[in-house]
Amino acid sequence: MKLINLFLEITLKFITLALLFSQTSCTQQKSNNLITIASKGKIESLDPAQANKLLSIQLISALGDTLYRVDSNGKLEPRLAKERPKLSNDGKTISIPLRENVFFHDGTHFDSSAMSFSIKRFKEIGTLNYIINDRIIDIETPEKFLLLIKLSRPSSSINGLLTSINLTPISPSYYSEYKDKFLNNNIISTGPYKLENYSPERISLKPFEKYWDQKALNSGINYINLNTSSSLFSAIKTSQIDILLSNSIEDGHRLSLNKSSQKGLLKEGKGPAMQIGYIAFRTNSELLNKQKIRQALSYSLDRELISKQVSYGLRSPLRSLTPPILQINSTHQWPKYNPKIARKLFKETGYCNNKLLSIPLTFRSNVPSDKLLALTWQEQIKRDLSDCLEISLNGVESTTVYKQLSDGIYEAVILEWTGDYPDPYAYLSPLLDCKKIKNNICEEGEAVIGGTFWGNQELQDSLDKSELLVGDERLNELRKVETIAAKGLPIIPVWNLNPRAWAQPNLTQPKFDGSGRLRLDKITNNNEQN
Amino acid sequence: MNRTRSLLKYSITRLALAPIMLWVISSLVFLLLRVAPGDPVDAILGNRADSAAREALRIKLGLNEPLINQYLNYINNLMHGDLGQSLNNQESVSKIIAKTLPASIELGVAAILIALLIGIAVGFTGIAKPEGKTDLAGRLFGIGTYALPPFWIAMLIQILFSVILGWLPIGGRLSPTLITPQGSGFIILDSIKDGNLIVLTSSLKHLILPAGTLGLLLSGIFSRSLRVNFEKILNTNYIEAAESRGIKRNNIIFYHALPNALLPILTIAGLTIASLIGGALLIEVTFSWPGLALGLQEAINQRDYPMVQGIVVVVSSLVVSISLFIDLLIACIDPRIKY
Numbered sequence: 001m002k003l004i005n006l007f008l009e010i011t012l013k014f015i016t017l018a019l020l021f022s023q024t025s026c027t028q029q030k031s032n033n034l035i036t037i038a039s040k041g042k043i044e045s046l047d048p049a050q051a052n053k054l055l056s057i058q059l060i061s062a063l064g065d066t067l068y069r070v071d072s073n074g075k076l077e078p079r080l081a082k083e084r085p086k087l088s089n090d091g092k093t094i095s096i097p098l099r100e101n102v103f104f105h106d107g108t109h110f111d112s113s114a115m116s117f118s119i120k121r122f123k124e125i126g127t128l129n130y131i132i133n134d135r136i137i138d139i140e141t142p143e144k145f146l147l148l149i150k151l152s153r154p155s156s157s158i159n160g161l162l163t164s165i166n167l168t169p170i171s172p173s174y175y176s177e178y179k180d181k182f183l184n185n186n187i188i189s190t191g192p193y194k195l196e197n198y199s200p201e202r203i204s205l206k207p208f209e210k211y212w213d214q215k216a217l218n219s220g221i222n223y224i225n226l227n228t229s230s231s232l233f234s235a236i237k238t239s240q241i242d243i244l245l246s247n248s249i250e251d252g253h254r255l256s257l258n259k260s261s262q263k264g265l266l267k268e269g270k271g272p273a274m275q276i277g278y279i280a281f282r283t284n285s286e287l288l289n290k291q292k293i294r295q296a297l298s299y300s301l302d303r304e305l306i307s308k309q310v311s312y313g314l315r316s317p318l319r320s321l322t323p324p325i326l327q328i329n330s331t332h333q334w335p336k337y338n339p340k341i342a343r344k345l346f347k348e349t350g351y352c353n354n355k356l357l358s359i360p361l362t363f364r365s366n367v368p369s370d371k372l373l374a375l376t377w378q379e380q381i382k383r384d385l386s387d388c389l390e391i392s393l394n395g396v397e398s399t400t401v402y403k404q405l406s407d408g409i410y411e412a413v414i415l416e417w418t419g420d421y422p423d424p425y426a427y428l429s430p431l432l433d434c435k436k437i438k439n440n441i442c443e444e445g446e447a448v449i450g451g452t453f454w455g456n457q458e459l460q461d462s463l464d465k466s467e468l469l470v471g472d473e474r475l476n477e478l479r480k481v482e483t484i485a486a487k488g489l490p491i492i493p494v495w496n497l498n499p500r501a502w503a504q505p506n507l508t509q510p511k512f513d514g515s516g517r518l519r520l521d522k523i524t525n526n527n528e529q530n
Numbered sequence: 531m532n533r534t535r536s537l538l539k540y541s542i543t544r545l546a547l548a549p550i551m552l553w554v555i556s557s558l559v560f561l562l563l564r565v566a567p568g569d570p571v572d573a574i575l576g577n578r579a580d581s582a583a584r585e586a587l588r589i590k591l592g593l594n595e596p597l598i599n600q601y602l603n604y605i606n607n608l609m610h611g612d613l614g615q616s617l618n619n620q621e622s623v624s625k626i627i628a629k630t631l632p633a634s635i636e637l638g639v640a641a642i643l644i645a646l647l648i649g650i651a652v653g654f655t656g657i658a659k660p661e662g663k664t665d666l667a668g669r670l671f672g673i674g675t676y677a678l679p680p681f682w683i684a685m686l687i688q689i690l691f692s693v694i695l696g697w698l699p700i701g702g703r704l705s706p707t708l709i710t711p712q713g714s715g716f717i718i719l720d721s722i723k724d725g726n727l728i729v730l731t732s733s734l735k736h737l738i739l740p741a742g743t744l745g746l747l748l749s750g751i752f753s754r755s756l757r758v759n760f761e762k763i764l765n766t767n768y769i770e771a772a773e774s775r776g777i778k779r780n781n782i783i784f785y786h787a788l789p790n791a792l793l794p795i796l797t798i799a800g801l802t803i804a805s806l807i808g809g810a811l812l813i814e815v816t817f818s819w820p821g822l823a824l825g826l827q828e829a830i831n832q833r834d835y836p837m838v839q840g841i842v843v844v845v846s847s848l849v850v851s852i853s854l855f856i857d858l859l860i861a862c863i864d865p866r867i868k869y
Binding site: 034036038042044045050052127128129130133181182184197199200201202204222223224225226227228230231234235237238240241366397398399400402403404406445446449 | 567568569572573574575576579580581582583586587618619620621629685688689692693696699700701702703704706707709710814815816817818820824828831833
């Protein structure tokens with residue numbers, strides 16, 4: 001028995017030692033004074049041509065500059081461009097004078113040939129190259145610091161497109177071997193930070209000494225990936241990280257952090273909402289081909305209640321297809337919640353009075369907020385219109401939903417949209433555009449891919465016309481597009497979501513630019529700032 | 531036929547069957563992935579891009595080829611040791627696996643060691659006083675660890691040790707302020723090799739919670755198995771004979787009973803470690819451990835066919851190799867085993 005006791009004693013001592021070892025403070029060693037930012041998701045690529053996820057876009061925005069940036073007021077701000085783009089008389093050539101004395105992280109100079117190289121490379125291999133391929137036909141470099149972009153057709157939304165992270169210039173000499181393939185684990189651009197260290201889960205950035213504009217206010221950034229919302233929440237609450245980016249955090253955690261910031265325990269920064277959540281109706285189905293029914297459904301949706309129940313009010317109810325920062329509408333276009341009008345419309349279409357309209361509503365099963373939205377709307381309908389309408393729920397994984405949208409499988413489906421660049425056209429066109437319309441049914445175009453199959457010639461004409469106009473005239477045309485869509489109701493906007501970030505109290509408040517990206521270079525320790 | 535020759539014949543047969551097994555598995559994975567709705571283009575582009583852009587991306591990723599051509603290419607490449615390129619970022623699948631596999635092995639080995647330590651300790655206490663209170667507690671512990679949902683216990687442990695007590699980090703493999711040492715990918719081994727105590731300490735701290743949780747959950751199998759085997763062995767004739775010859779109880783337990791009682795433990799440990807390399811998903815997700823299981827989950831979500839196929843082939847190969855190794859080891863230890 002002595003040997004057994006000895007074994008047990010050794011085991012106990014081992015466990016005690018392990019606990020003692022763990023107790024030697026798990027506070028992160030912050031010897032290098034870098035700011036640690038955490039979010040959910042791996043950074044699988046730092047190549048601007050490959051970037052198609054919010055997190056990659058966020059980090060590339062700190063490592064590179066674009067020709068233009070949208071400022072926090074929604075205005076176009078020249079960055080690597082010296083001034084606003086000039087359009088030729090026929091609207092098919094854009095000339096952009098470029099800033100001089102800008103260096104890439106490898107020490108080479110930025111000029112028009114570097115910009116041309118980067119745009120052409122994106123056109124050639126970019127994952128999302130469709131956003132420019134039908135519009136930009138050629139790039140010319142008549143002078144070292146003058147860029148000419150040749151368009152296939154006049155396109156006023158191209159200005160917004162020039163803010164796209166995908167068009168971040170990269171050093172042609174460094175990328176000479178990567179002209180036709182991605183370079184995922186490095187980036188040589190012109191941004192305020194240069195890459196120090198890369199792995200998909202951990203990235204370190206150091207300030208770039210030769211940066212042309214105001215240098216980063218901190219000594220550098222560490223990015224880490226934590227996989228669950230509860231890990232992210234716990235990490236910021238226990239000071240194991242300095243900043244938390246909210247991209248994928250659950251609404252309950254978001255609320256708790258919001259409350260902590262109100263108590264002064266954290267500092268919260270809120271960016272402009274660029275993501276909109278909506279419900280798409282298949283307008284060529286027997287159930288939803290009647291405009292009155294779609295109208296009734298639109299009136300039946302209590303956005304305020306849904307936002308309160310699902311996100312504790314942190315998602316803003318939305319009755320427009322464009323985010324507020326894009327400022328095309330001061331008034332909301334889509335019908336406001338009104339069960340009385342909804343009931344009247346249902347009655348006019350022959351429902352209620354013992355005849356129930358049954359609508360199958362599909363949600364993406366891997367998106368928790370979609371499921372909660374669906375459940376809340378279902379319950380709200382039971383409360384308000386149980387004698388007229390019944391909603392049955394159907395959860396499908398998102399990739400499958402995207403695949404089957406154009407097959408016309410889903411009567412009503414909850415989706416979300418973030419424009420590829422900050423411009424109203426990048427919201428209205430992908431959701432409403434239709435190339436071939438027959439009897440208000442879209443046979444070919446974005447409306448088919450988006451699963452609504454809704455087409456309207458007047459709307460299409462306005463949308464196309466808006467590309468030829470600038471300024472207020474353009475905005476008026478885009479307003480008209482929204483008004484027509486709000487009457488036709490192929491889509492009901494539900495809410496929009498502001499990106500948020502929370503910082504420890506010793507740091508400055510997180511700030512976002514007009515595209516909803518966190519300004520990493522502006523974060524600093526309060527003491528350092530003083 | 532003597533024992534060595536029959537063992538050799540058995541090993542050769544197993545080795546010869548391994549490629550066939552791998553071919554069946556990889557073909558099944560290939561087929562099942564293509565049958566599943568949605569493809570990488572839908573995962574990459576979501577509900578955006580027109581049909582021309584989608585088709586262009588489909589061509590670029592080689593998904594426009596007839597299925598049979600895709601399959602033949604895949605098998606041909608596989609036979610040449612080429613697992614292909616990830617559709618998501620066009621990086622070599624072998625390289626991605628080589629980066630994530632060490633994390634999984636590190637976690638798997640540490641978890642098994644902890645499981646063995648706890649399992650054998652609990653099993654022993656039961657043997658020391660059969661049917662006593664400690665034995666009962668040990669048996670309850672064993673059953674309890676089977677029943678506990680891994681994600682739930684992992685979250686509880688994380689909340690207790692990271693949030694409430696603040697002893698250990700919440701997740702990851704290394705403190706964000708430290709640079710991952712270059713080398714084999716096994717951070718603990720690399721830091722020992724470099725003599726970097728800070729990295730070693732940090733990596734061990736990050737390993738304690740995921741490995742401890744996994745070890746705790748697995749320990750029940752070992753404690754129950756040891757307890758049951760020991761009980762059986764202590765009632766055998768040869769133990770009775772040893773007792774009647776006046777051999778001390780401790781000597782009987784450690785030199786006569788224990789080696790035989792440990793044989794099944796060895797088999798379980800081997801198979802568990804092999805399955806852990808590809809299957810500790812919930813623990814990897816909870817503790818943000820960048821291992822193979824997490825990579826597999828992400829690849830499935832992204833419909834990254836070559837990545838999923840590559841991980842499955844690598845994990846299957848490991849399971850086959852480890853189980854063969856365990857078989858041979860047991861054959862060497864236990865002369866009663868016949869093949």
